[in-house]
Amino acid sequence: xxILGISAFYHDAAAALVRDGIPLAAxxxxxxxxxxxxxxxxxNAINFCLQxxxxxxxxxxxxxxxxxxxxxxxxxxxxxxxxxxxxSKAFSRAMFLWLGDRLWLKNRIASELGVAPKKILFxxxxxxxxxxxxxxxxxxDAAILTVDGVGEWATTTFGKGSENHLEIISxxxxxxxxGLLYSSITAFLGFRVNEGEQKVMGLAAxxxxxxQDQIRSxxxxxxxxxxxxxxxxxRYPFDPEKSFGPKITKLLGNERKPDNPILYQSGNSKxxxxxxxxxxxxxECMLKLANQLHLQVPSKNLCLAGGVAxxxxxxxxxxxxxxxxxxxxxxxAGDAGGALGAAxxxxxxELNEKKRFTQKHAFLGEKAEATRSVSTRNIYEExxxxxxxxxxxxxxxxxxxxxxxxQGKFEWGPRSLGHRSLIADPRxxxxxxxxxxxxxxxxxxxxxAPAITKENADKFFDIPKGADSAVPFxxxxxxxLEEKIEFMPAAxxxxxxxxxxxxxKDSDPLFHKLISRxxxxxxxxxxxxxxxxxxxxxxxxxxxxxxxxxQKSQLDCLVxxxxxxx
Amino acid sequence: xxxTQSTNTYISTFLELIIGLHKSGxxxxxxxxxxxxxxxxxxxxxxxxxxxxxxxxxxF
Numbered sequence: 003x004x005i006l007g008i009s010a011f012y013h014d015a016a017a018a019l020v021r022d023g024i025p026l027a028a029x030x031x032x033x034x035x036x037x038x039x040x041x042x043x044x045x046n047a048i049n050f051c052l053q054x055x056x057x058x059x060x061x062x063x064x065x066x067x068x069x070x071x072x073x074x075x076x077x078x079x080x081x082x083x084x085x086x087x088x089x090s091k092a093f094s095r096a097m098f099l100w101l102g103d104r105l106w107l108k109n110r111i112a113s114e115l116g117v118a119p120k121k122i123l124f125x126x127x128x129x130x131x132x133x134x135x136x137x138x139x140x141x142x143d144a145a146i147l148t149v150d151g152v153g154e155w156a157t158t159t160f161g162k163g164s165e166n167h168l169e170i171i172s173x174x175x176x177x178x179x180x181g182l183l184y185s186s187i188t189a190f191l192g193f194r195v196n197e198g199e200q201k202v203m204g205l206a207a208x209x210x211x212x213x214q215d216q217i218r219s220x221x222x223x224x225x226x227x228x229x230x231x232x233x234x235x236x237r238y239p240f241d242p243e244k245s246f247g248p249k250i251t252k253l254l255g256n257e258r259k260p261d262n263p264i265l266y267q268s269g270n271s272k273x274x275x276x277x278x279x280x281x282x283x284x285x286e287c288m289l290k291l292a293n294q295l296h297l298q299v300p301s302k303n304l305c306l307a308g309g310v311a312x313x314x315x316x317x318x319x320x321x322x323x324x325x326x327x328x329x330x331x332x333x334x335a336g337d338a339g340g341a342l343g344a345a346x347x348x349x350x351x352e353l354n355e356k357k358r359f360t361q362k363h364a365f366l367g368e369k370a371e372a373t374r375s376v377s378t379r380n381i382y383e384e385x386x387x388x389x390x391x392x393x394x395x396x397x398x399x400x401x402x403x404x405x406x407x408x409q410g411k412f413e414w415g416p417r418s419l420g421h422r423s424l425i426a427d428p429r430x431x432x433x434x435x436x437x438x439x440x441x442x443x444x445x446x447x448x449x450x451a452p453a454i455t456k457e458n459a460d461k462f463f464d465i466p467k468g469a470d471s472a473v474p475f476x477x478x479x480x481x482x483l484e485e486k487i488e489f490m491p492a493a494x495x496x497x498x499x500x501x502x503x504x505x506x507k508d509s510d511p512l513f514h515k516l517i518s519r520x521x522x523x524x525x526x527x528x529x530x531x532x533x534x535x536x537x538x539x540x541x542x543x544x545x546x547x548x549x550x551x552x553q554k555s556q557l558d559c560l561v562x563x564x565x566x567x568x
Numbered sequence: 569x570x571x572t573q574s575t576n577t578y579i580s581t582f583l584e585l586i587i588g589l590h591k592s593g594x595x596x597x598x599x600x601x602x603x604x605x606x607x608x609x610x611x612x613x614x615x616x617x618x619x620x621x622x623x624x625x626x627x628f
Contacts, residue, residue, distance in 0.1 A: 072585045079601075097607065102608065103611070119569070
């Protein structure tokens, strides 16, 4: 049975093809269009999935959209009316969008894909998130926590999963949203919503939570785990351009304009302090939610999804301090993952199919050579012997070269996990500045991740128990062991934490071999790993995009499959 | 998609919306929907609907 999941129209449009309960292909539209967070109908991603599954659209059994547009329209109408006349500016625009398009999504999908409307199904936004976290997890039973900006009405849900069953047991509704609180502060700090949240998390490590009381005052928690935001401080329920109001400015001072400098270094670290404060409050809230969830679903296992689950520091705090012993987080925890979750939800819950799978890697995208041109502009050296290729790359890394490493299928989710990566020697502290400033052209406070072989992970990092299912996907923040800090300064954040990627030989033998060989030469079986893209662009799709990047940037060399471009 | 199939889908979506609003207690939105609905035809015919959400997406 083939089920095609689709997410689209807000951010991170994506498609996923699930055959008999197993994902065959999954990709975000942004990889094909090379537009960051592309929200448009993911026709390219859908075509890729169909091609990968060697199936035509008419042979697909069910097509599932990841949220219910009618419920969402209900929320949007209620929100506009309850904030009238302040919402009047956005009302006509919203109605134009909804009455002309979104409301009739079934027609739109049927028409775009040329399929019968009866084949098209809808799941709830947070059901999709929950399914994307539970069904690919290694757990037979688990508590499920989903937290994001907003879906239809829900912003936070508690759920429980068992075998092929999944149930949302309680939910919190818009406008009370931890995701939107964090996004509002992201906007206050001058970063783009839906993209800048990761920057805020990175910036937080440079600051002290000097504004924690002010931010905490925007929230009130009840004993049952529910919370309410002080809605008077926010404008997102009625203003499409600005998400925070004068109350936030009164509490935190003037907002940062995007062109203004980011204050994060000693002397004046105001922006980092605000980031640290909202990060701390988010951690406290998420821990309270996890504790409350455990009271309602006393499982050892926790599954997380929703955009907030991409906050690796929060994830680590939950694993360390909540009663849950094991954790799994969907690698595409944001809305893109909803495409996979929607398909899995229909397969398991609606169709009552029991066959489960465990997601051990995220390589569900298109192969690197799919975009290989017949006449490439670059000159390359082809090395067919794998060991020689590895030796050659290690030699370059030892000579302090930055290497674009493009292998196999691209990753599902926002992290580069060794298939569309920029890799470098983590021992060289200057590498951090070099890559941020000259290759990626991004803020200097942005950290990189270390990729380490599974056998050596515990020798370099303090990896908590129960993290086995999360660390392959760079979804936890862990401390480097004190005596090992000096060996990987470029791959550590300012507080000596790292969003570590533990590489398993079975899941990615080539990348494992590369790190191992580098370790044999240096005693440090770690590579600095960051996404292969330029600022404001998505990760490269395949060979053509990677060679373009090589020409446009100061990247030293590029390895695509067995081709080395200099 | 054939015209009749497409029209049937529009109608069933509309009915589903009305039933959903009634079930969820927002029945009082139904008159507003009925007033707004004719606009849909113009908007659909206009074929110029922006499909990308703006900066703050919660209102769209």
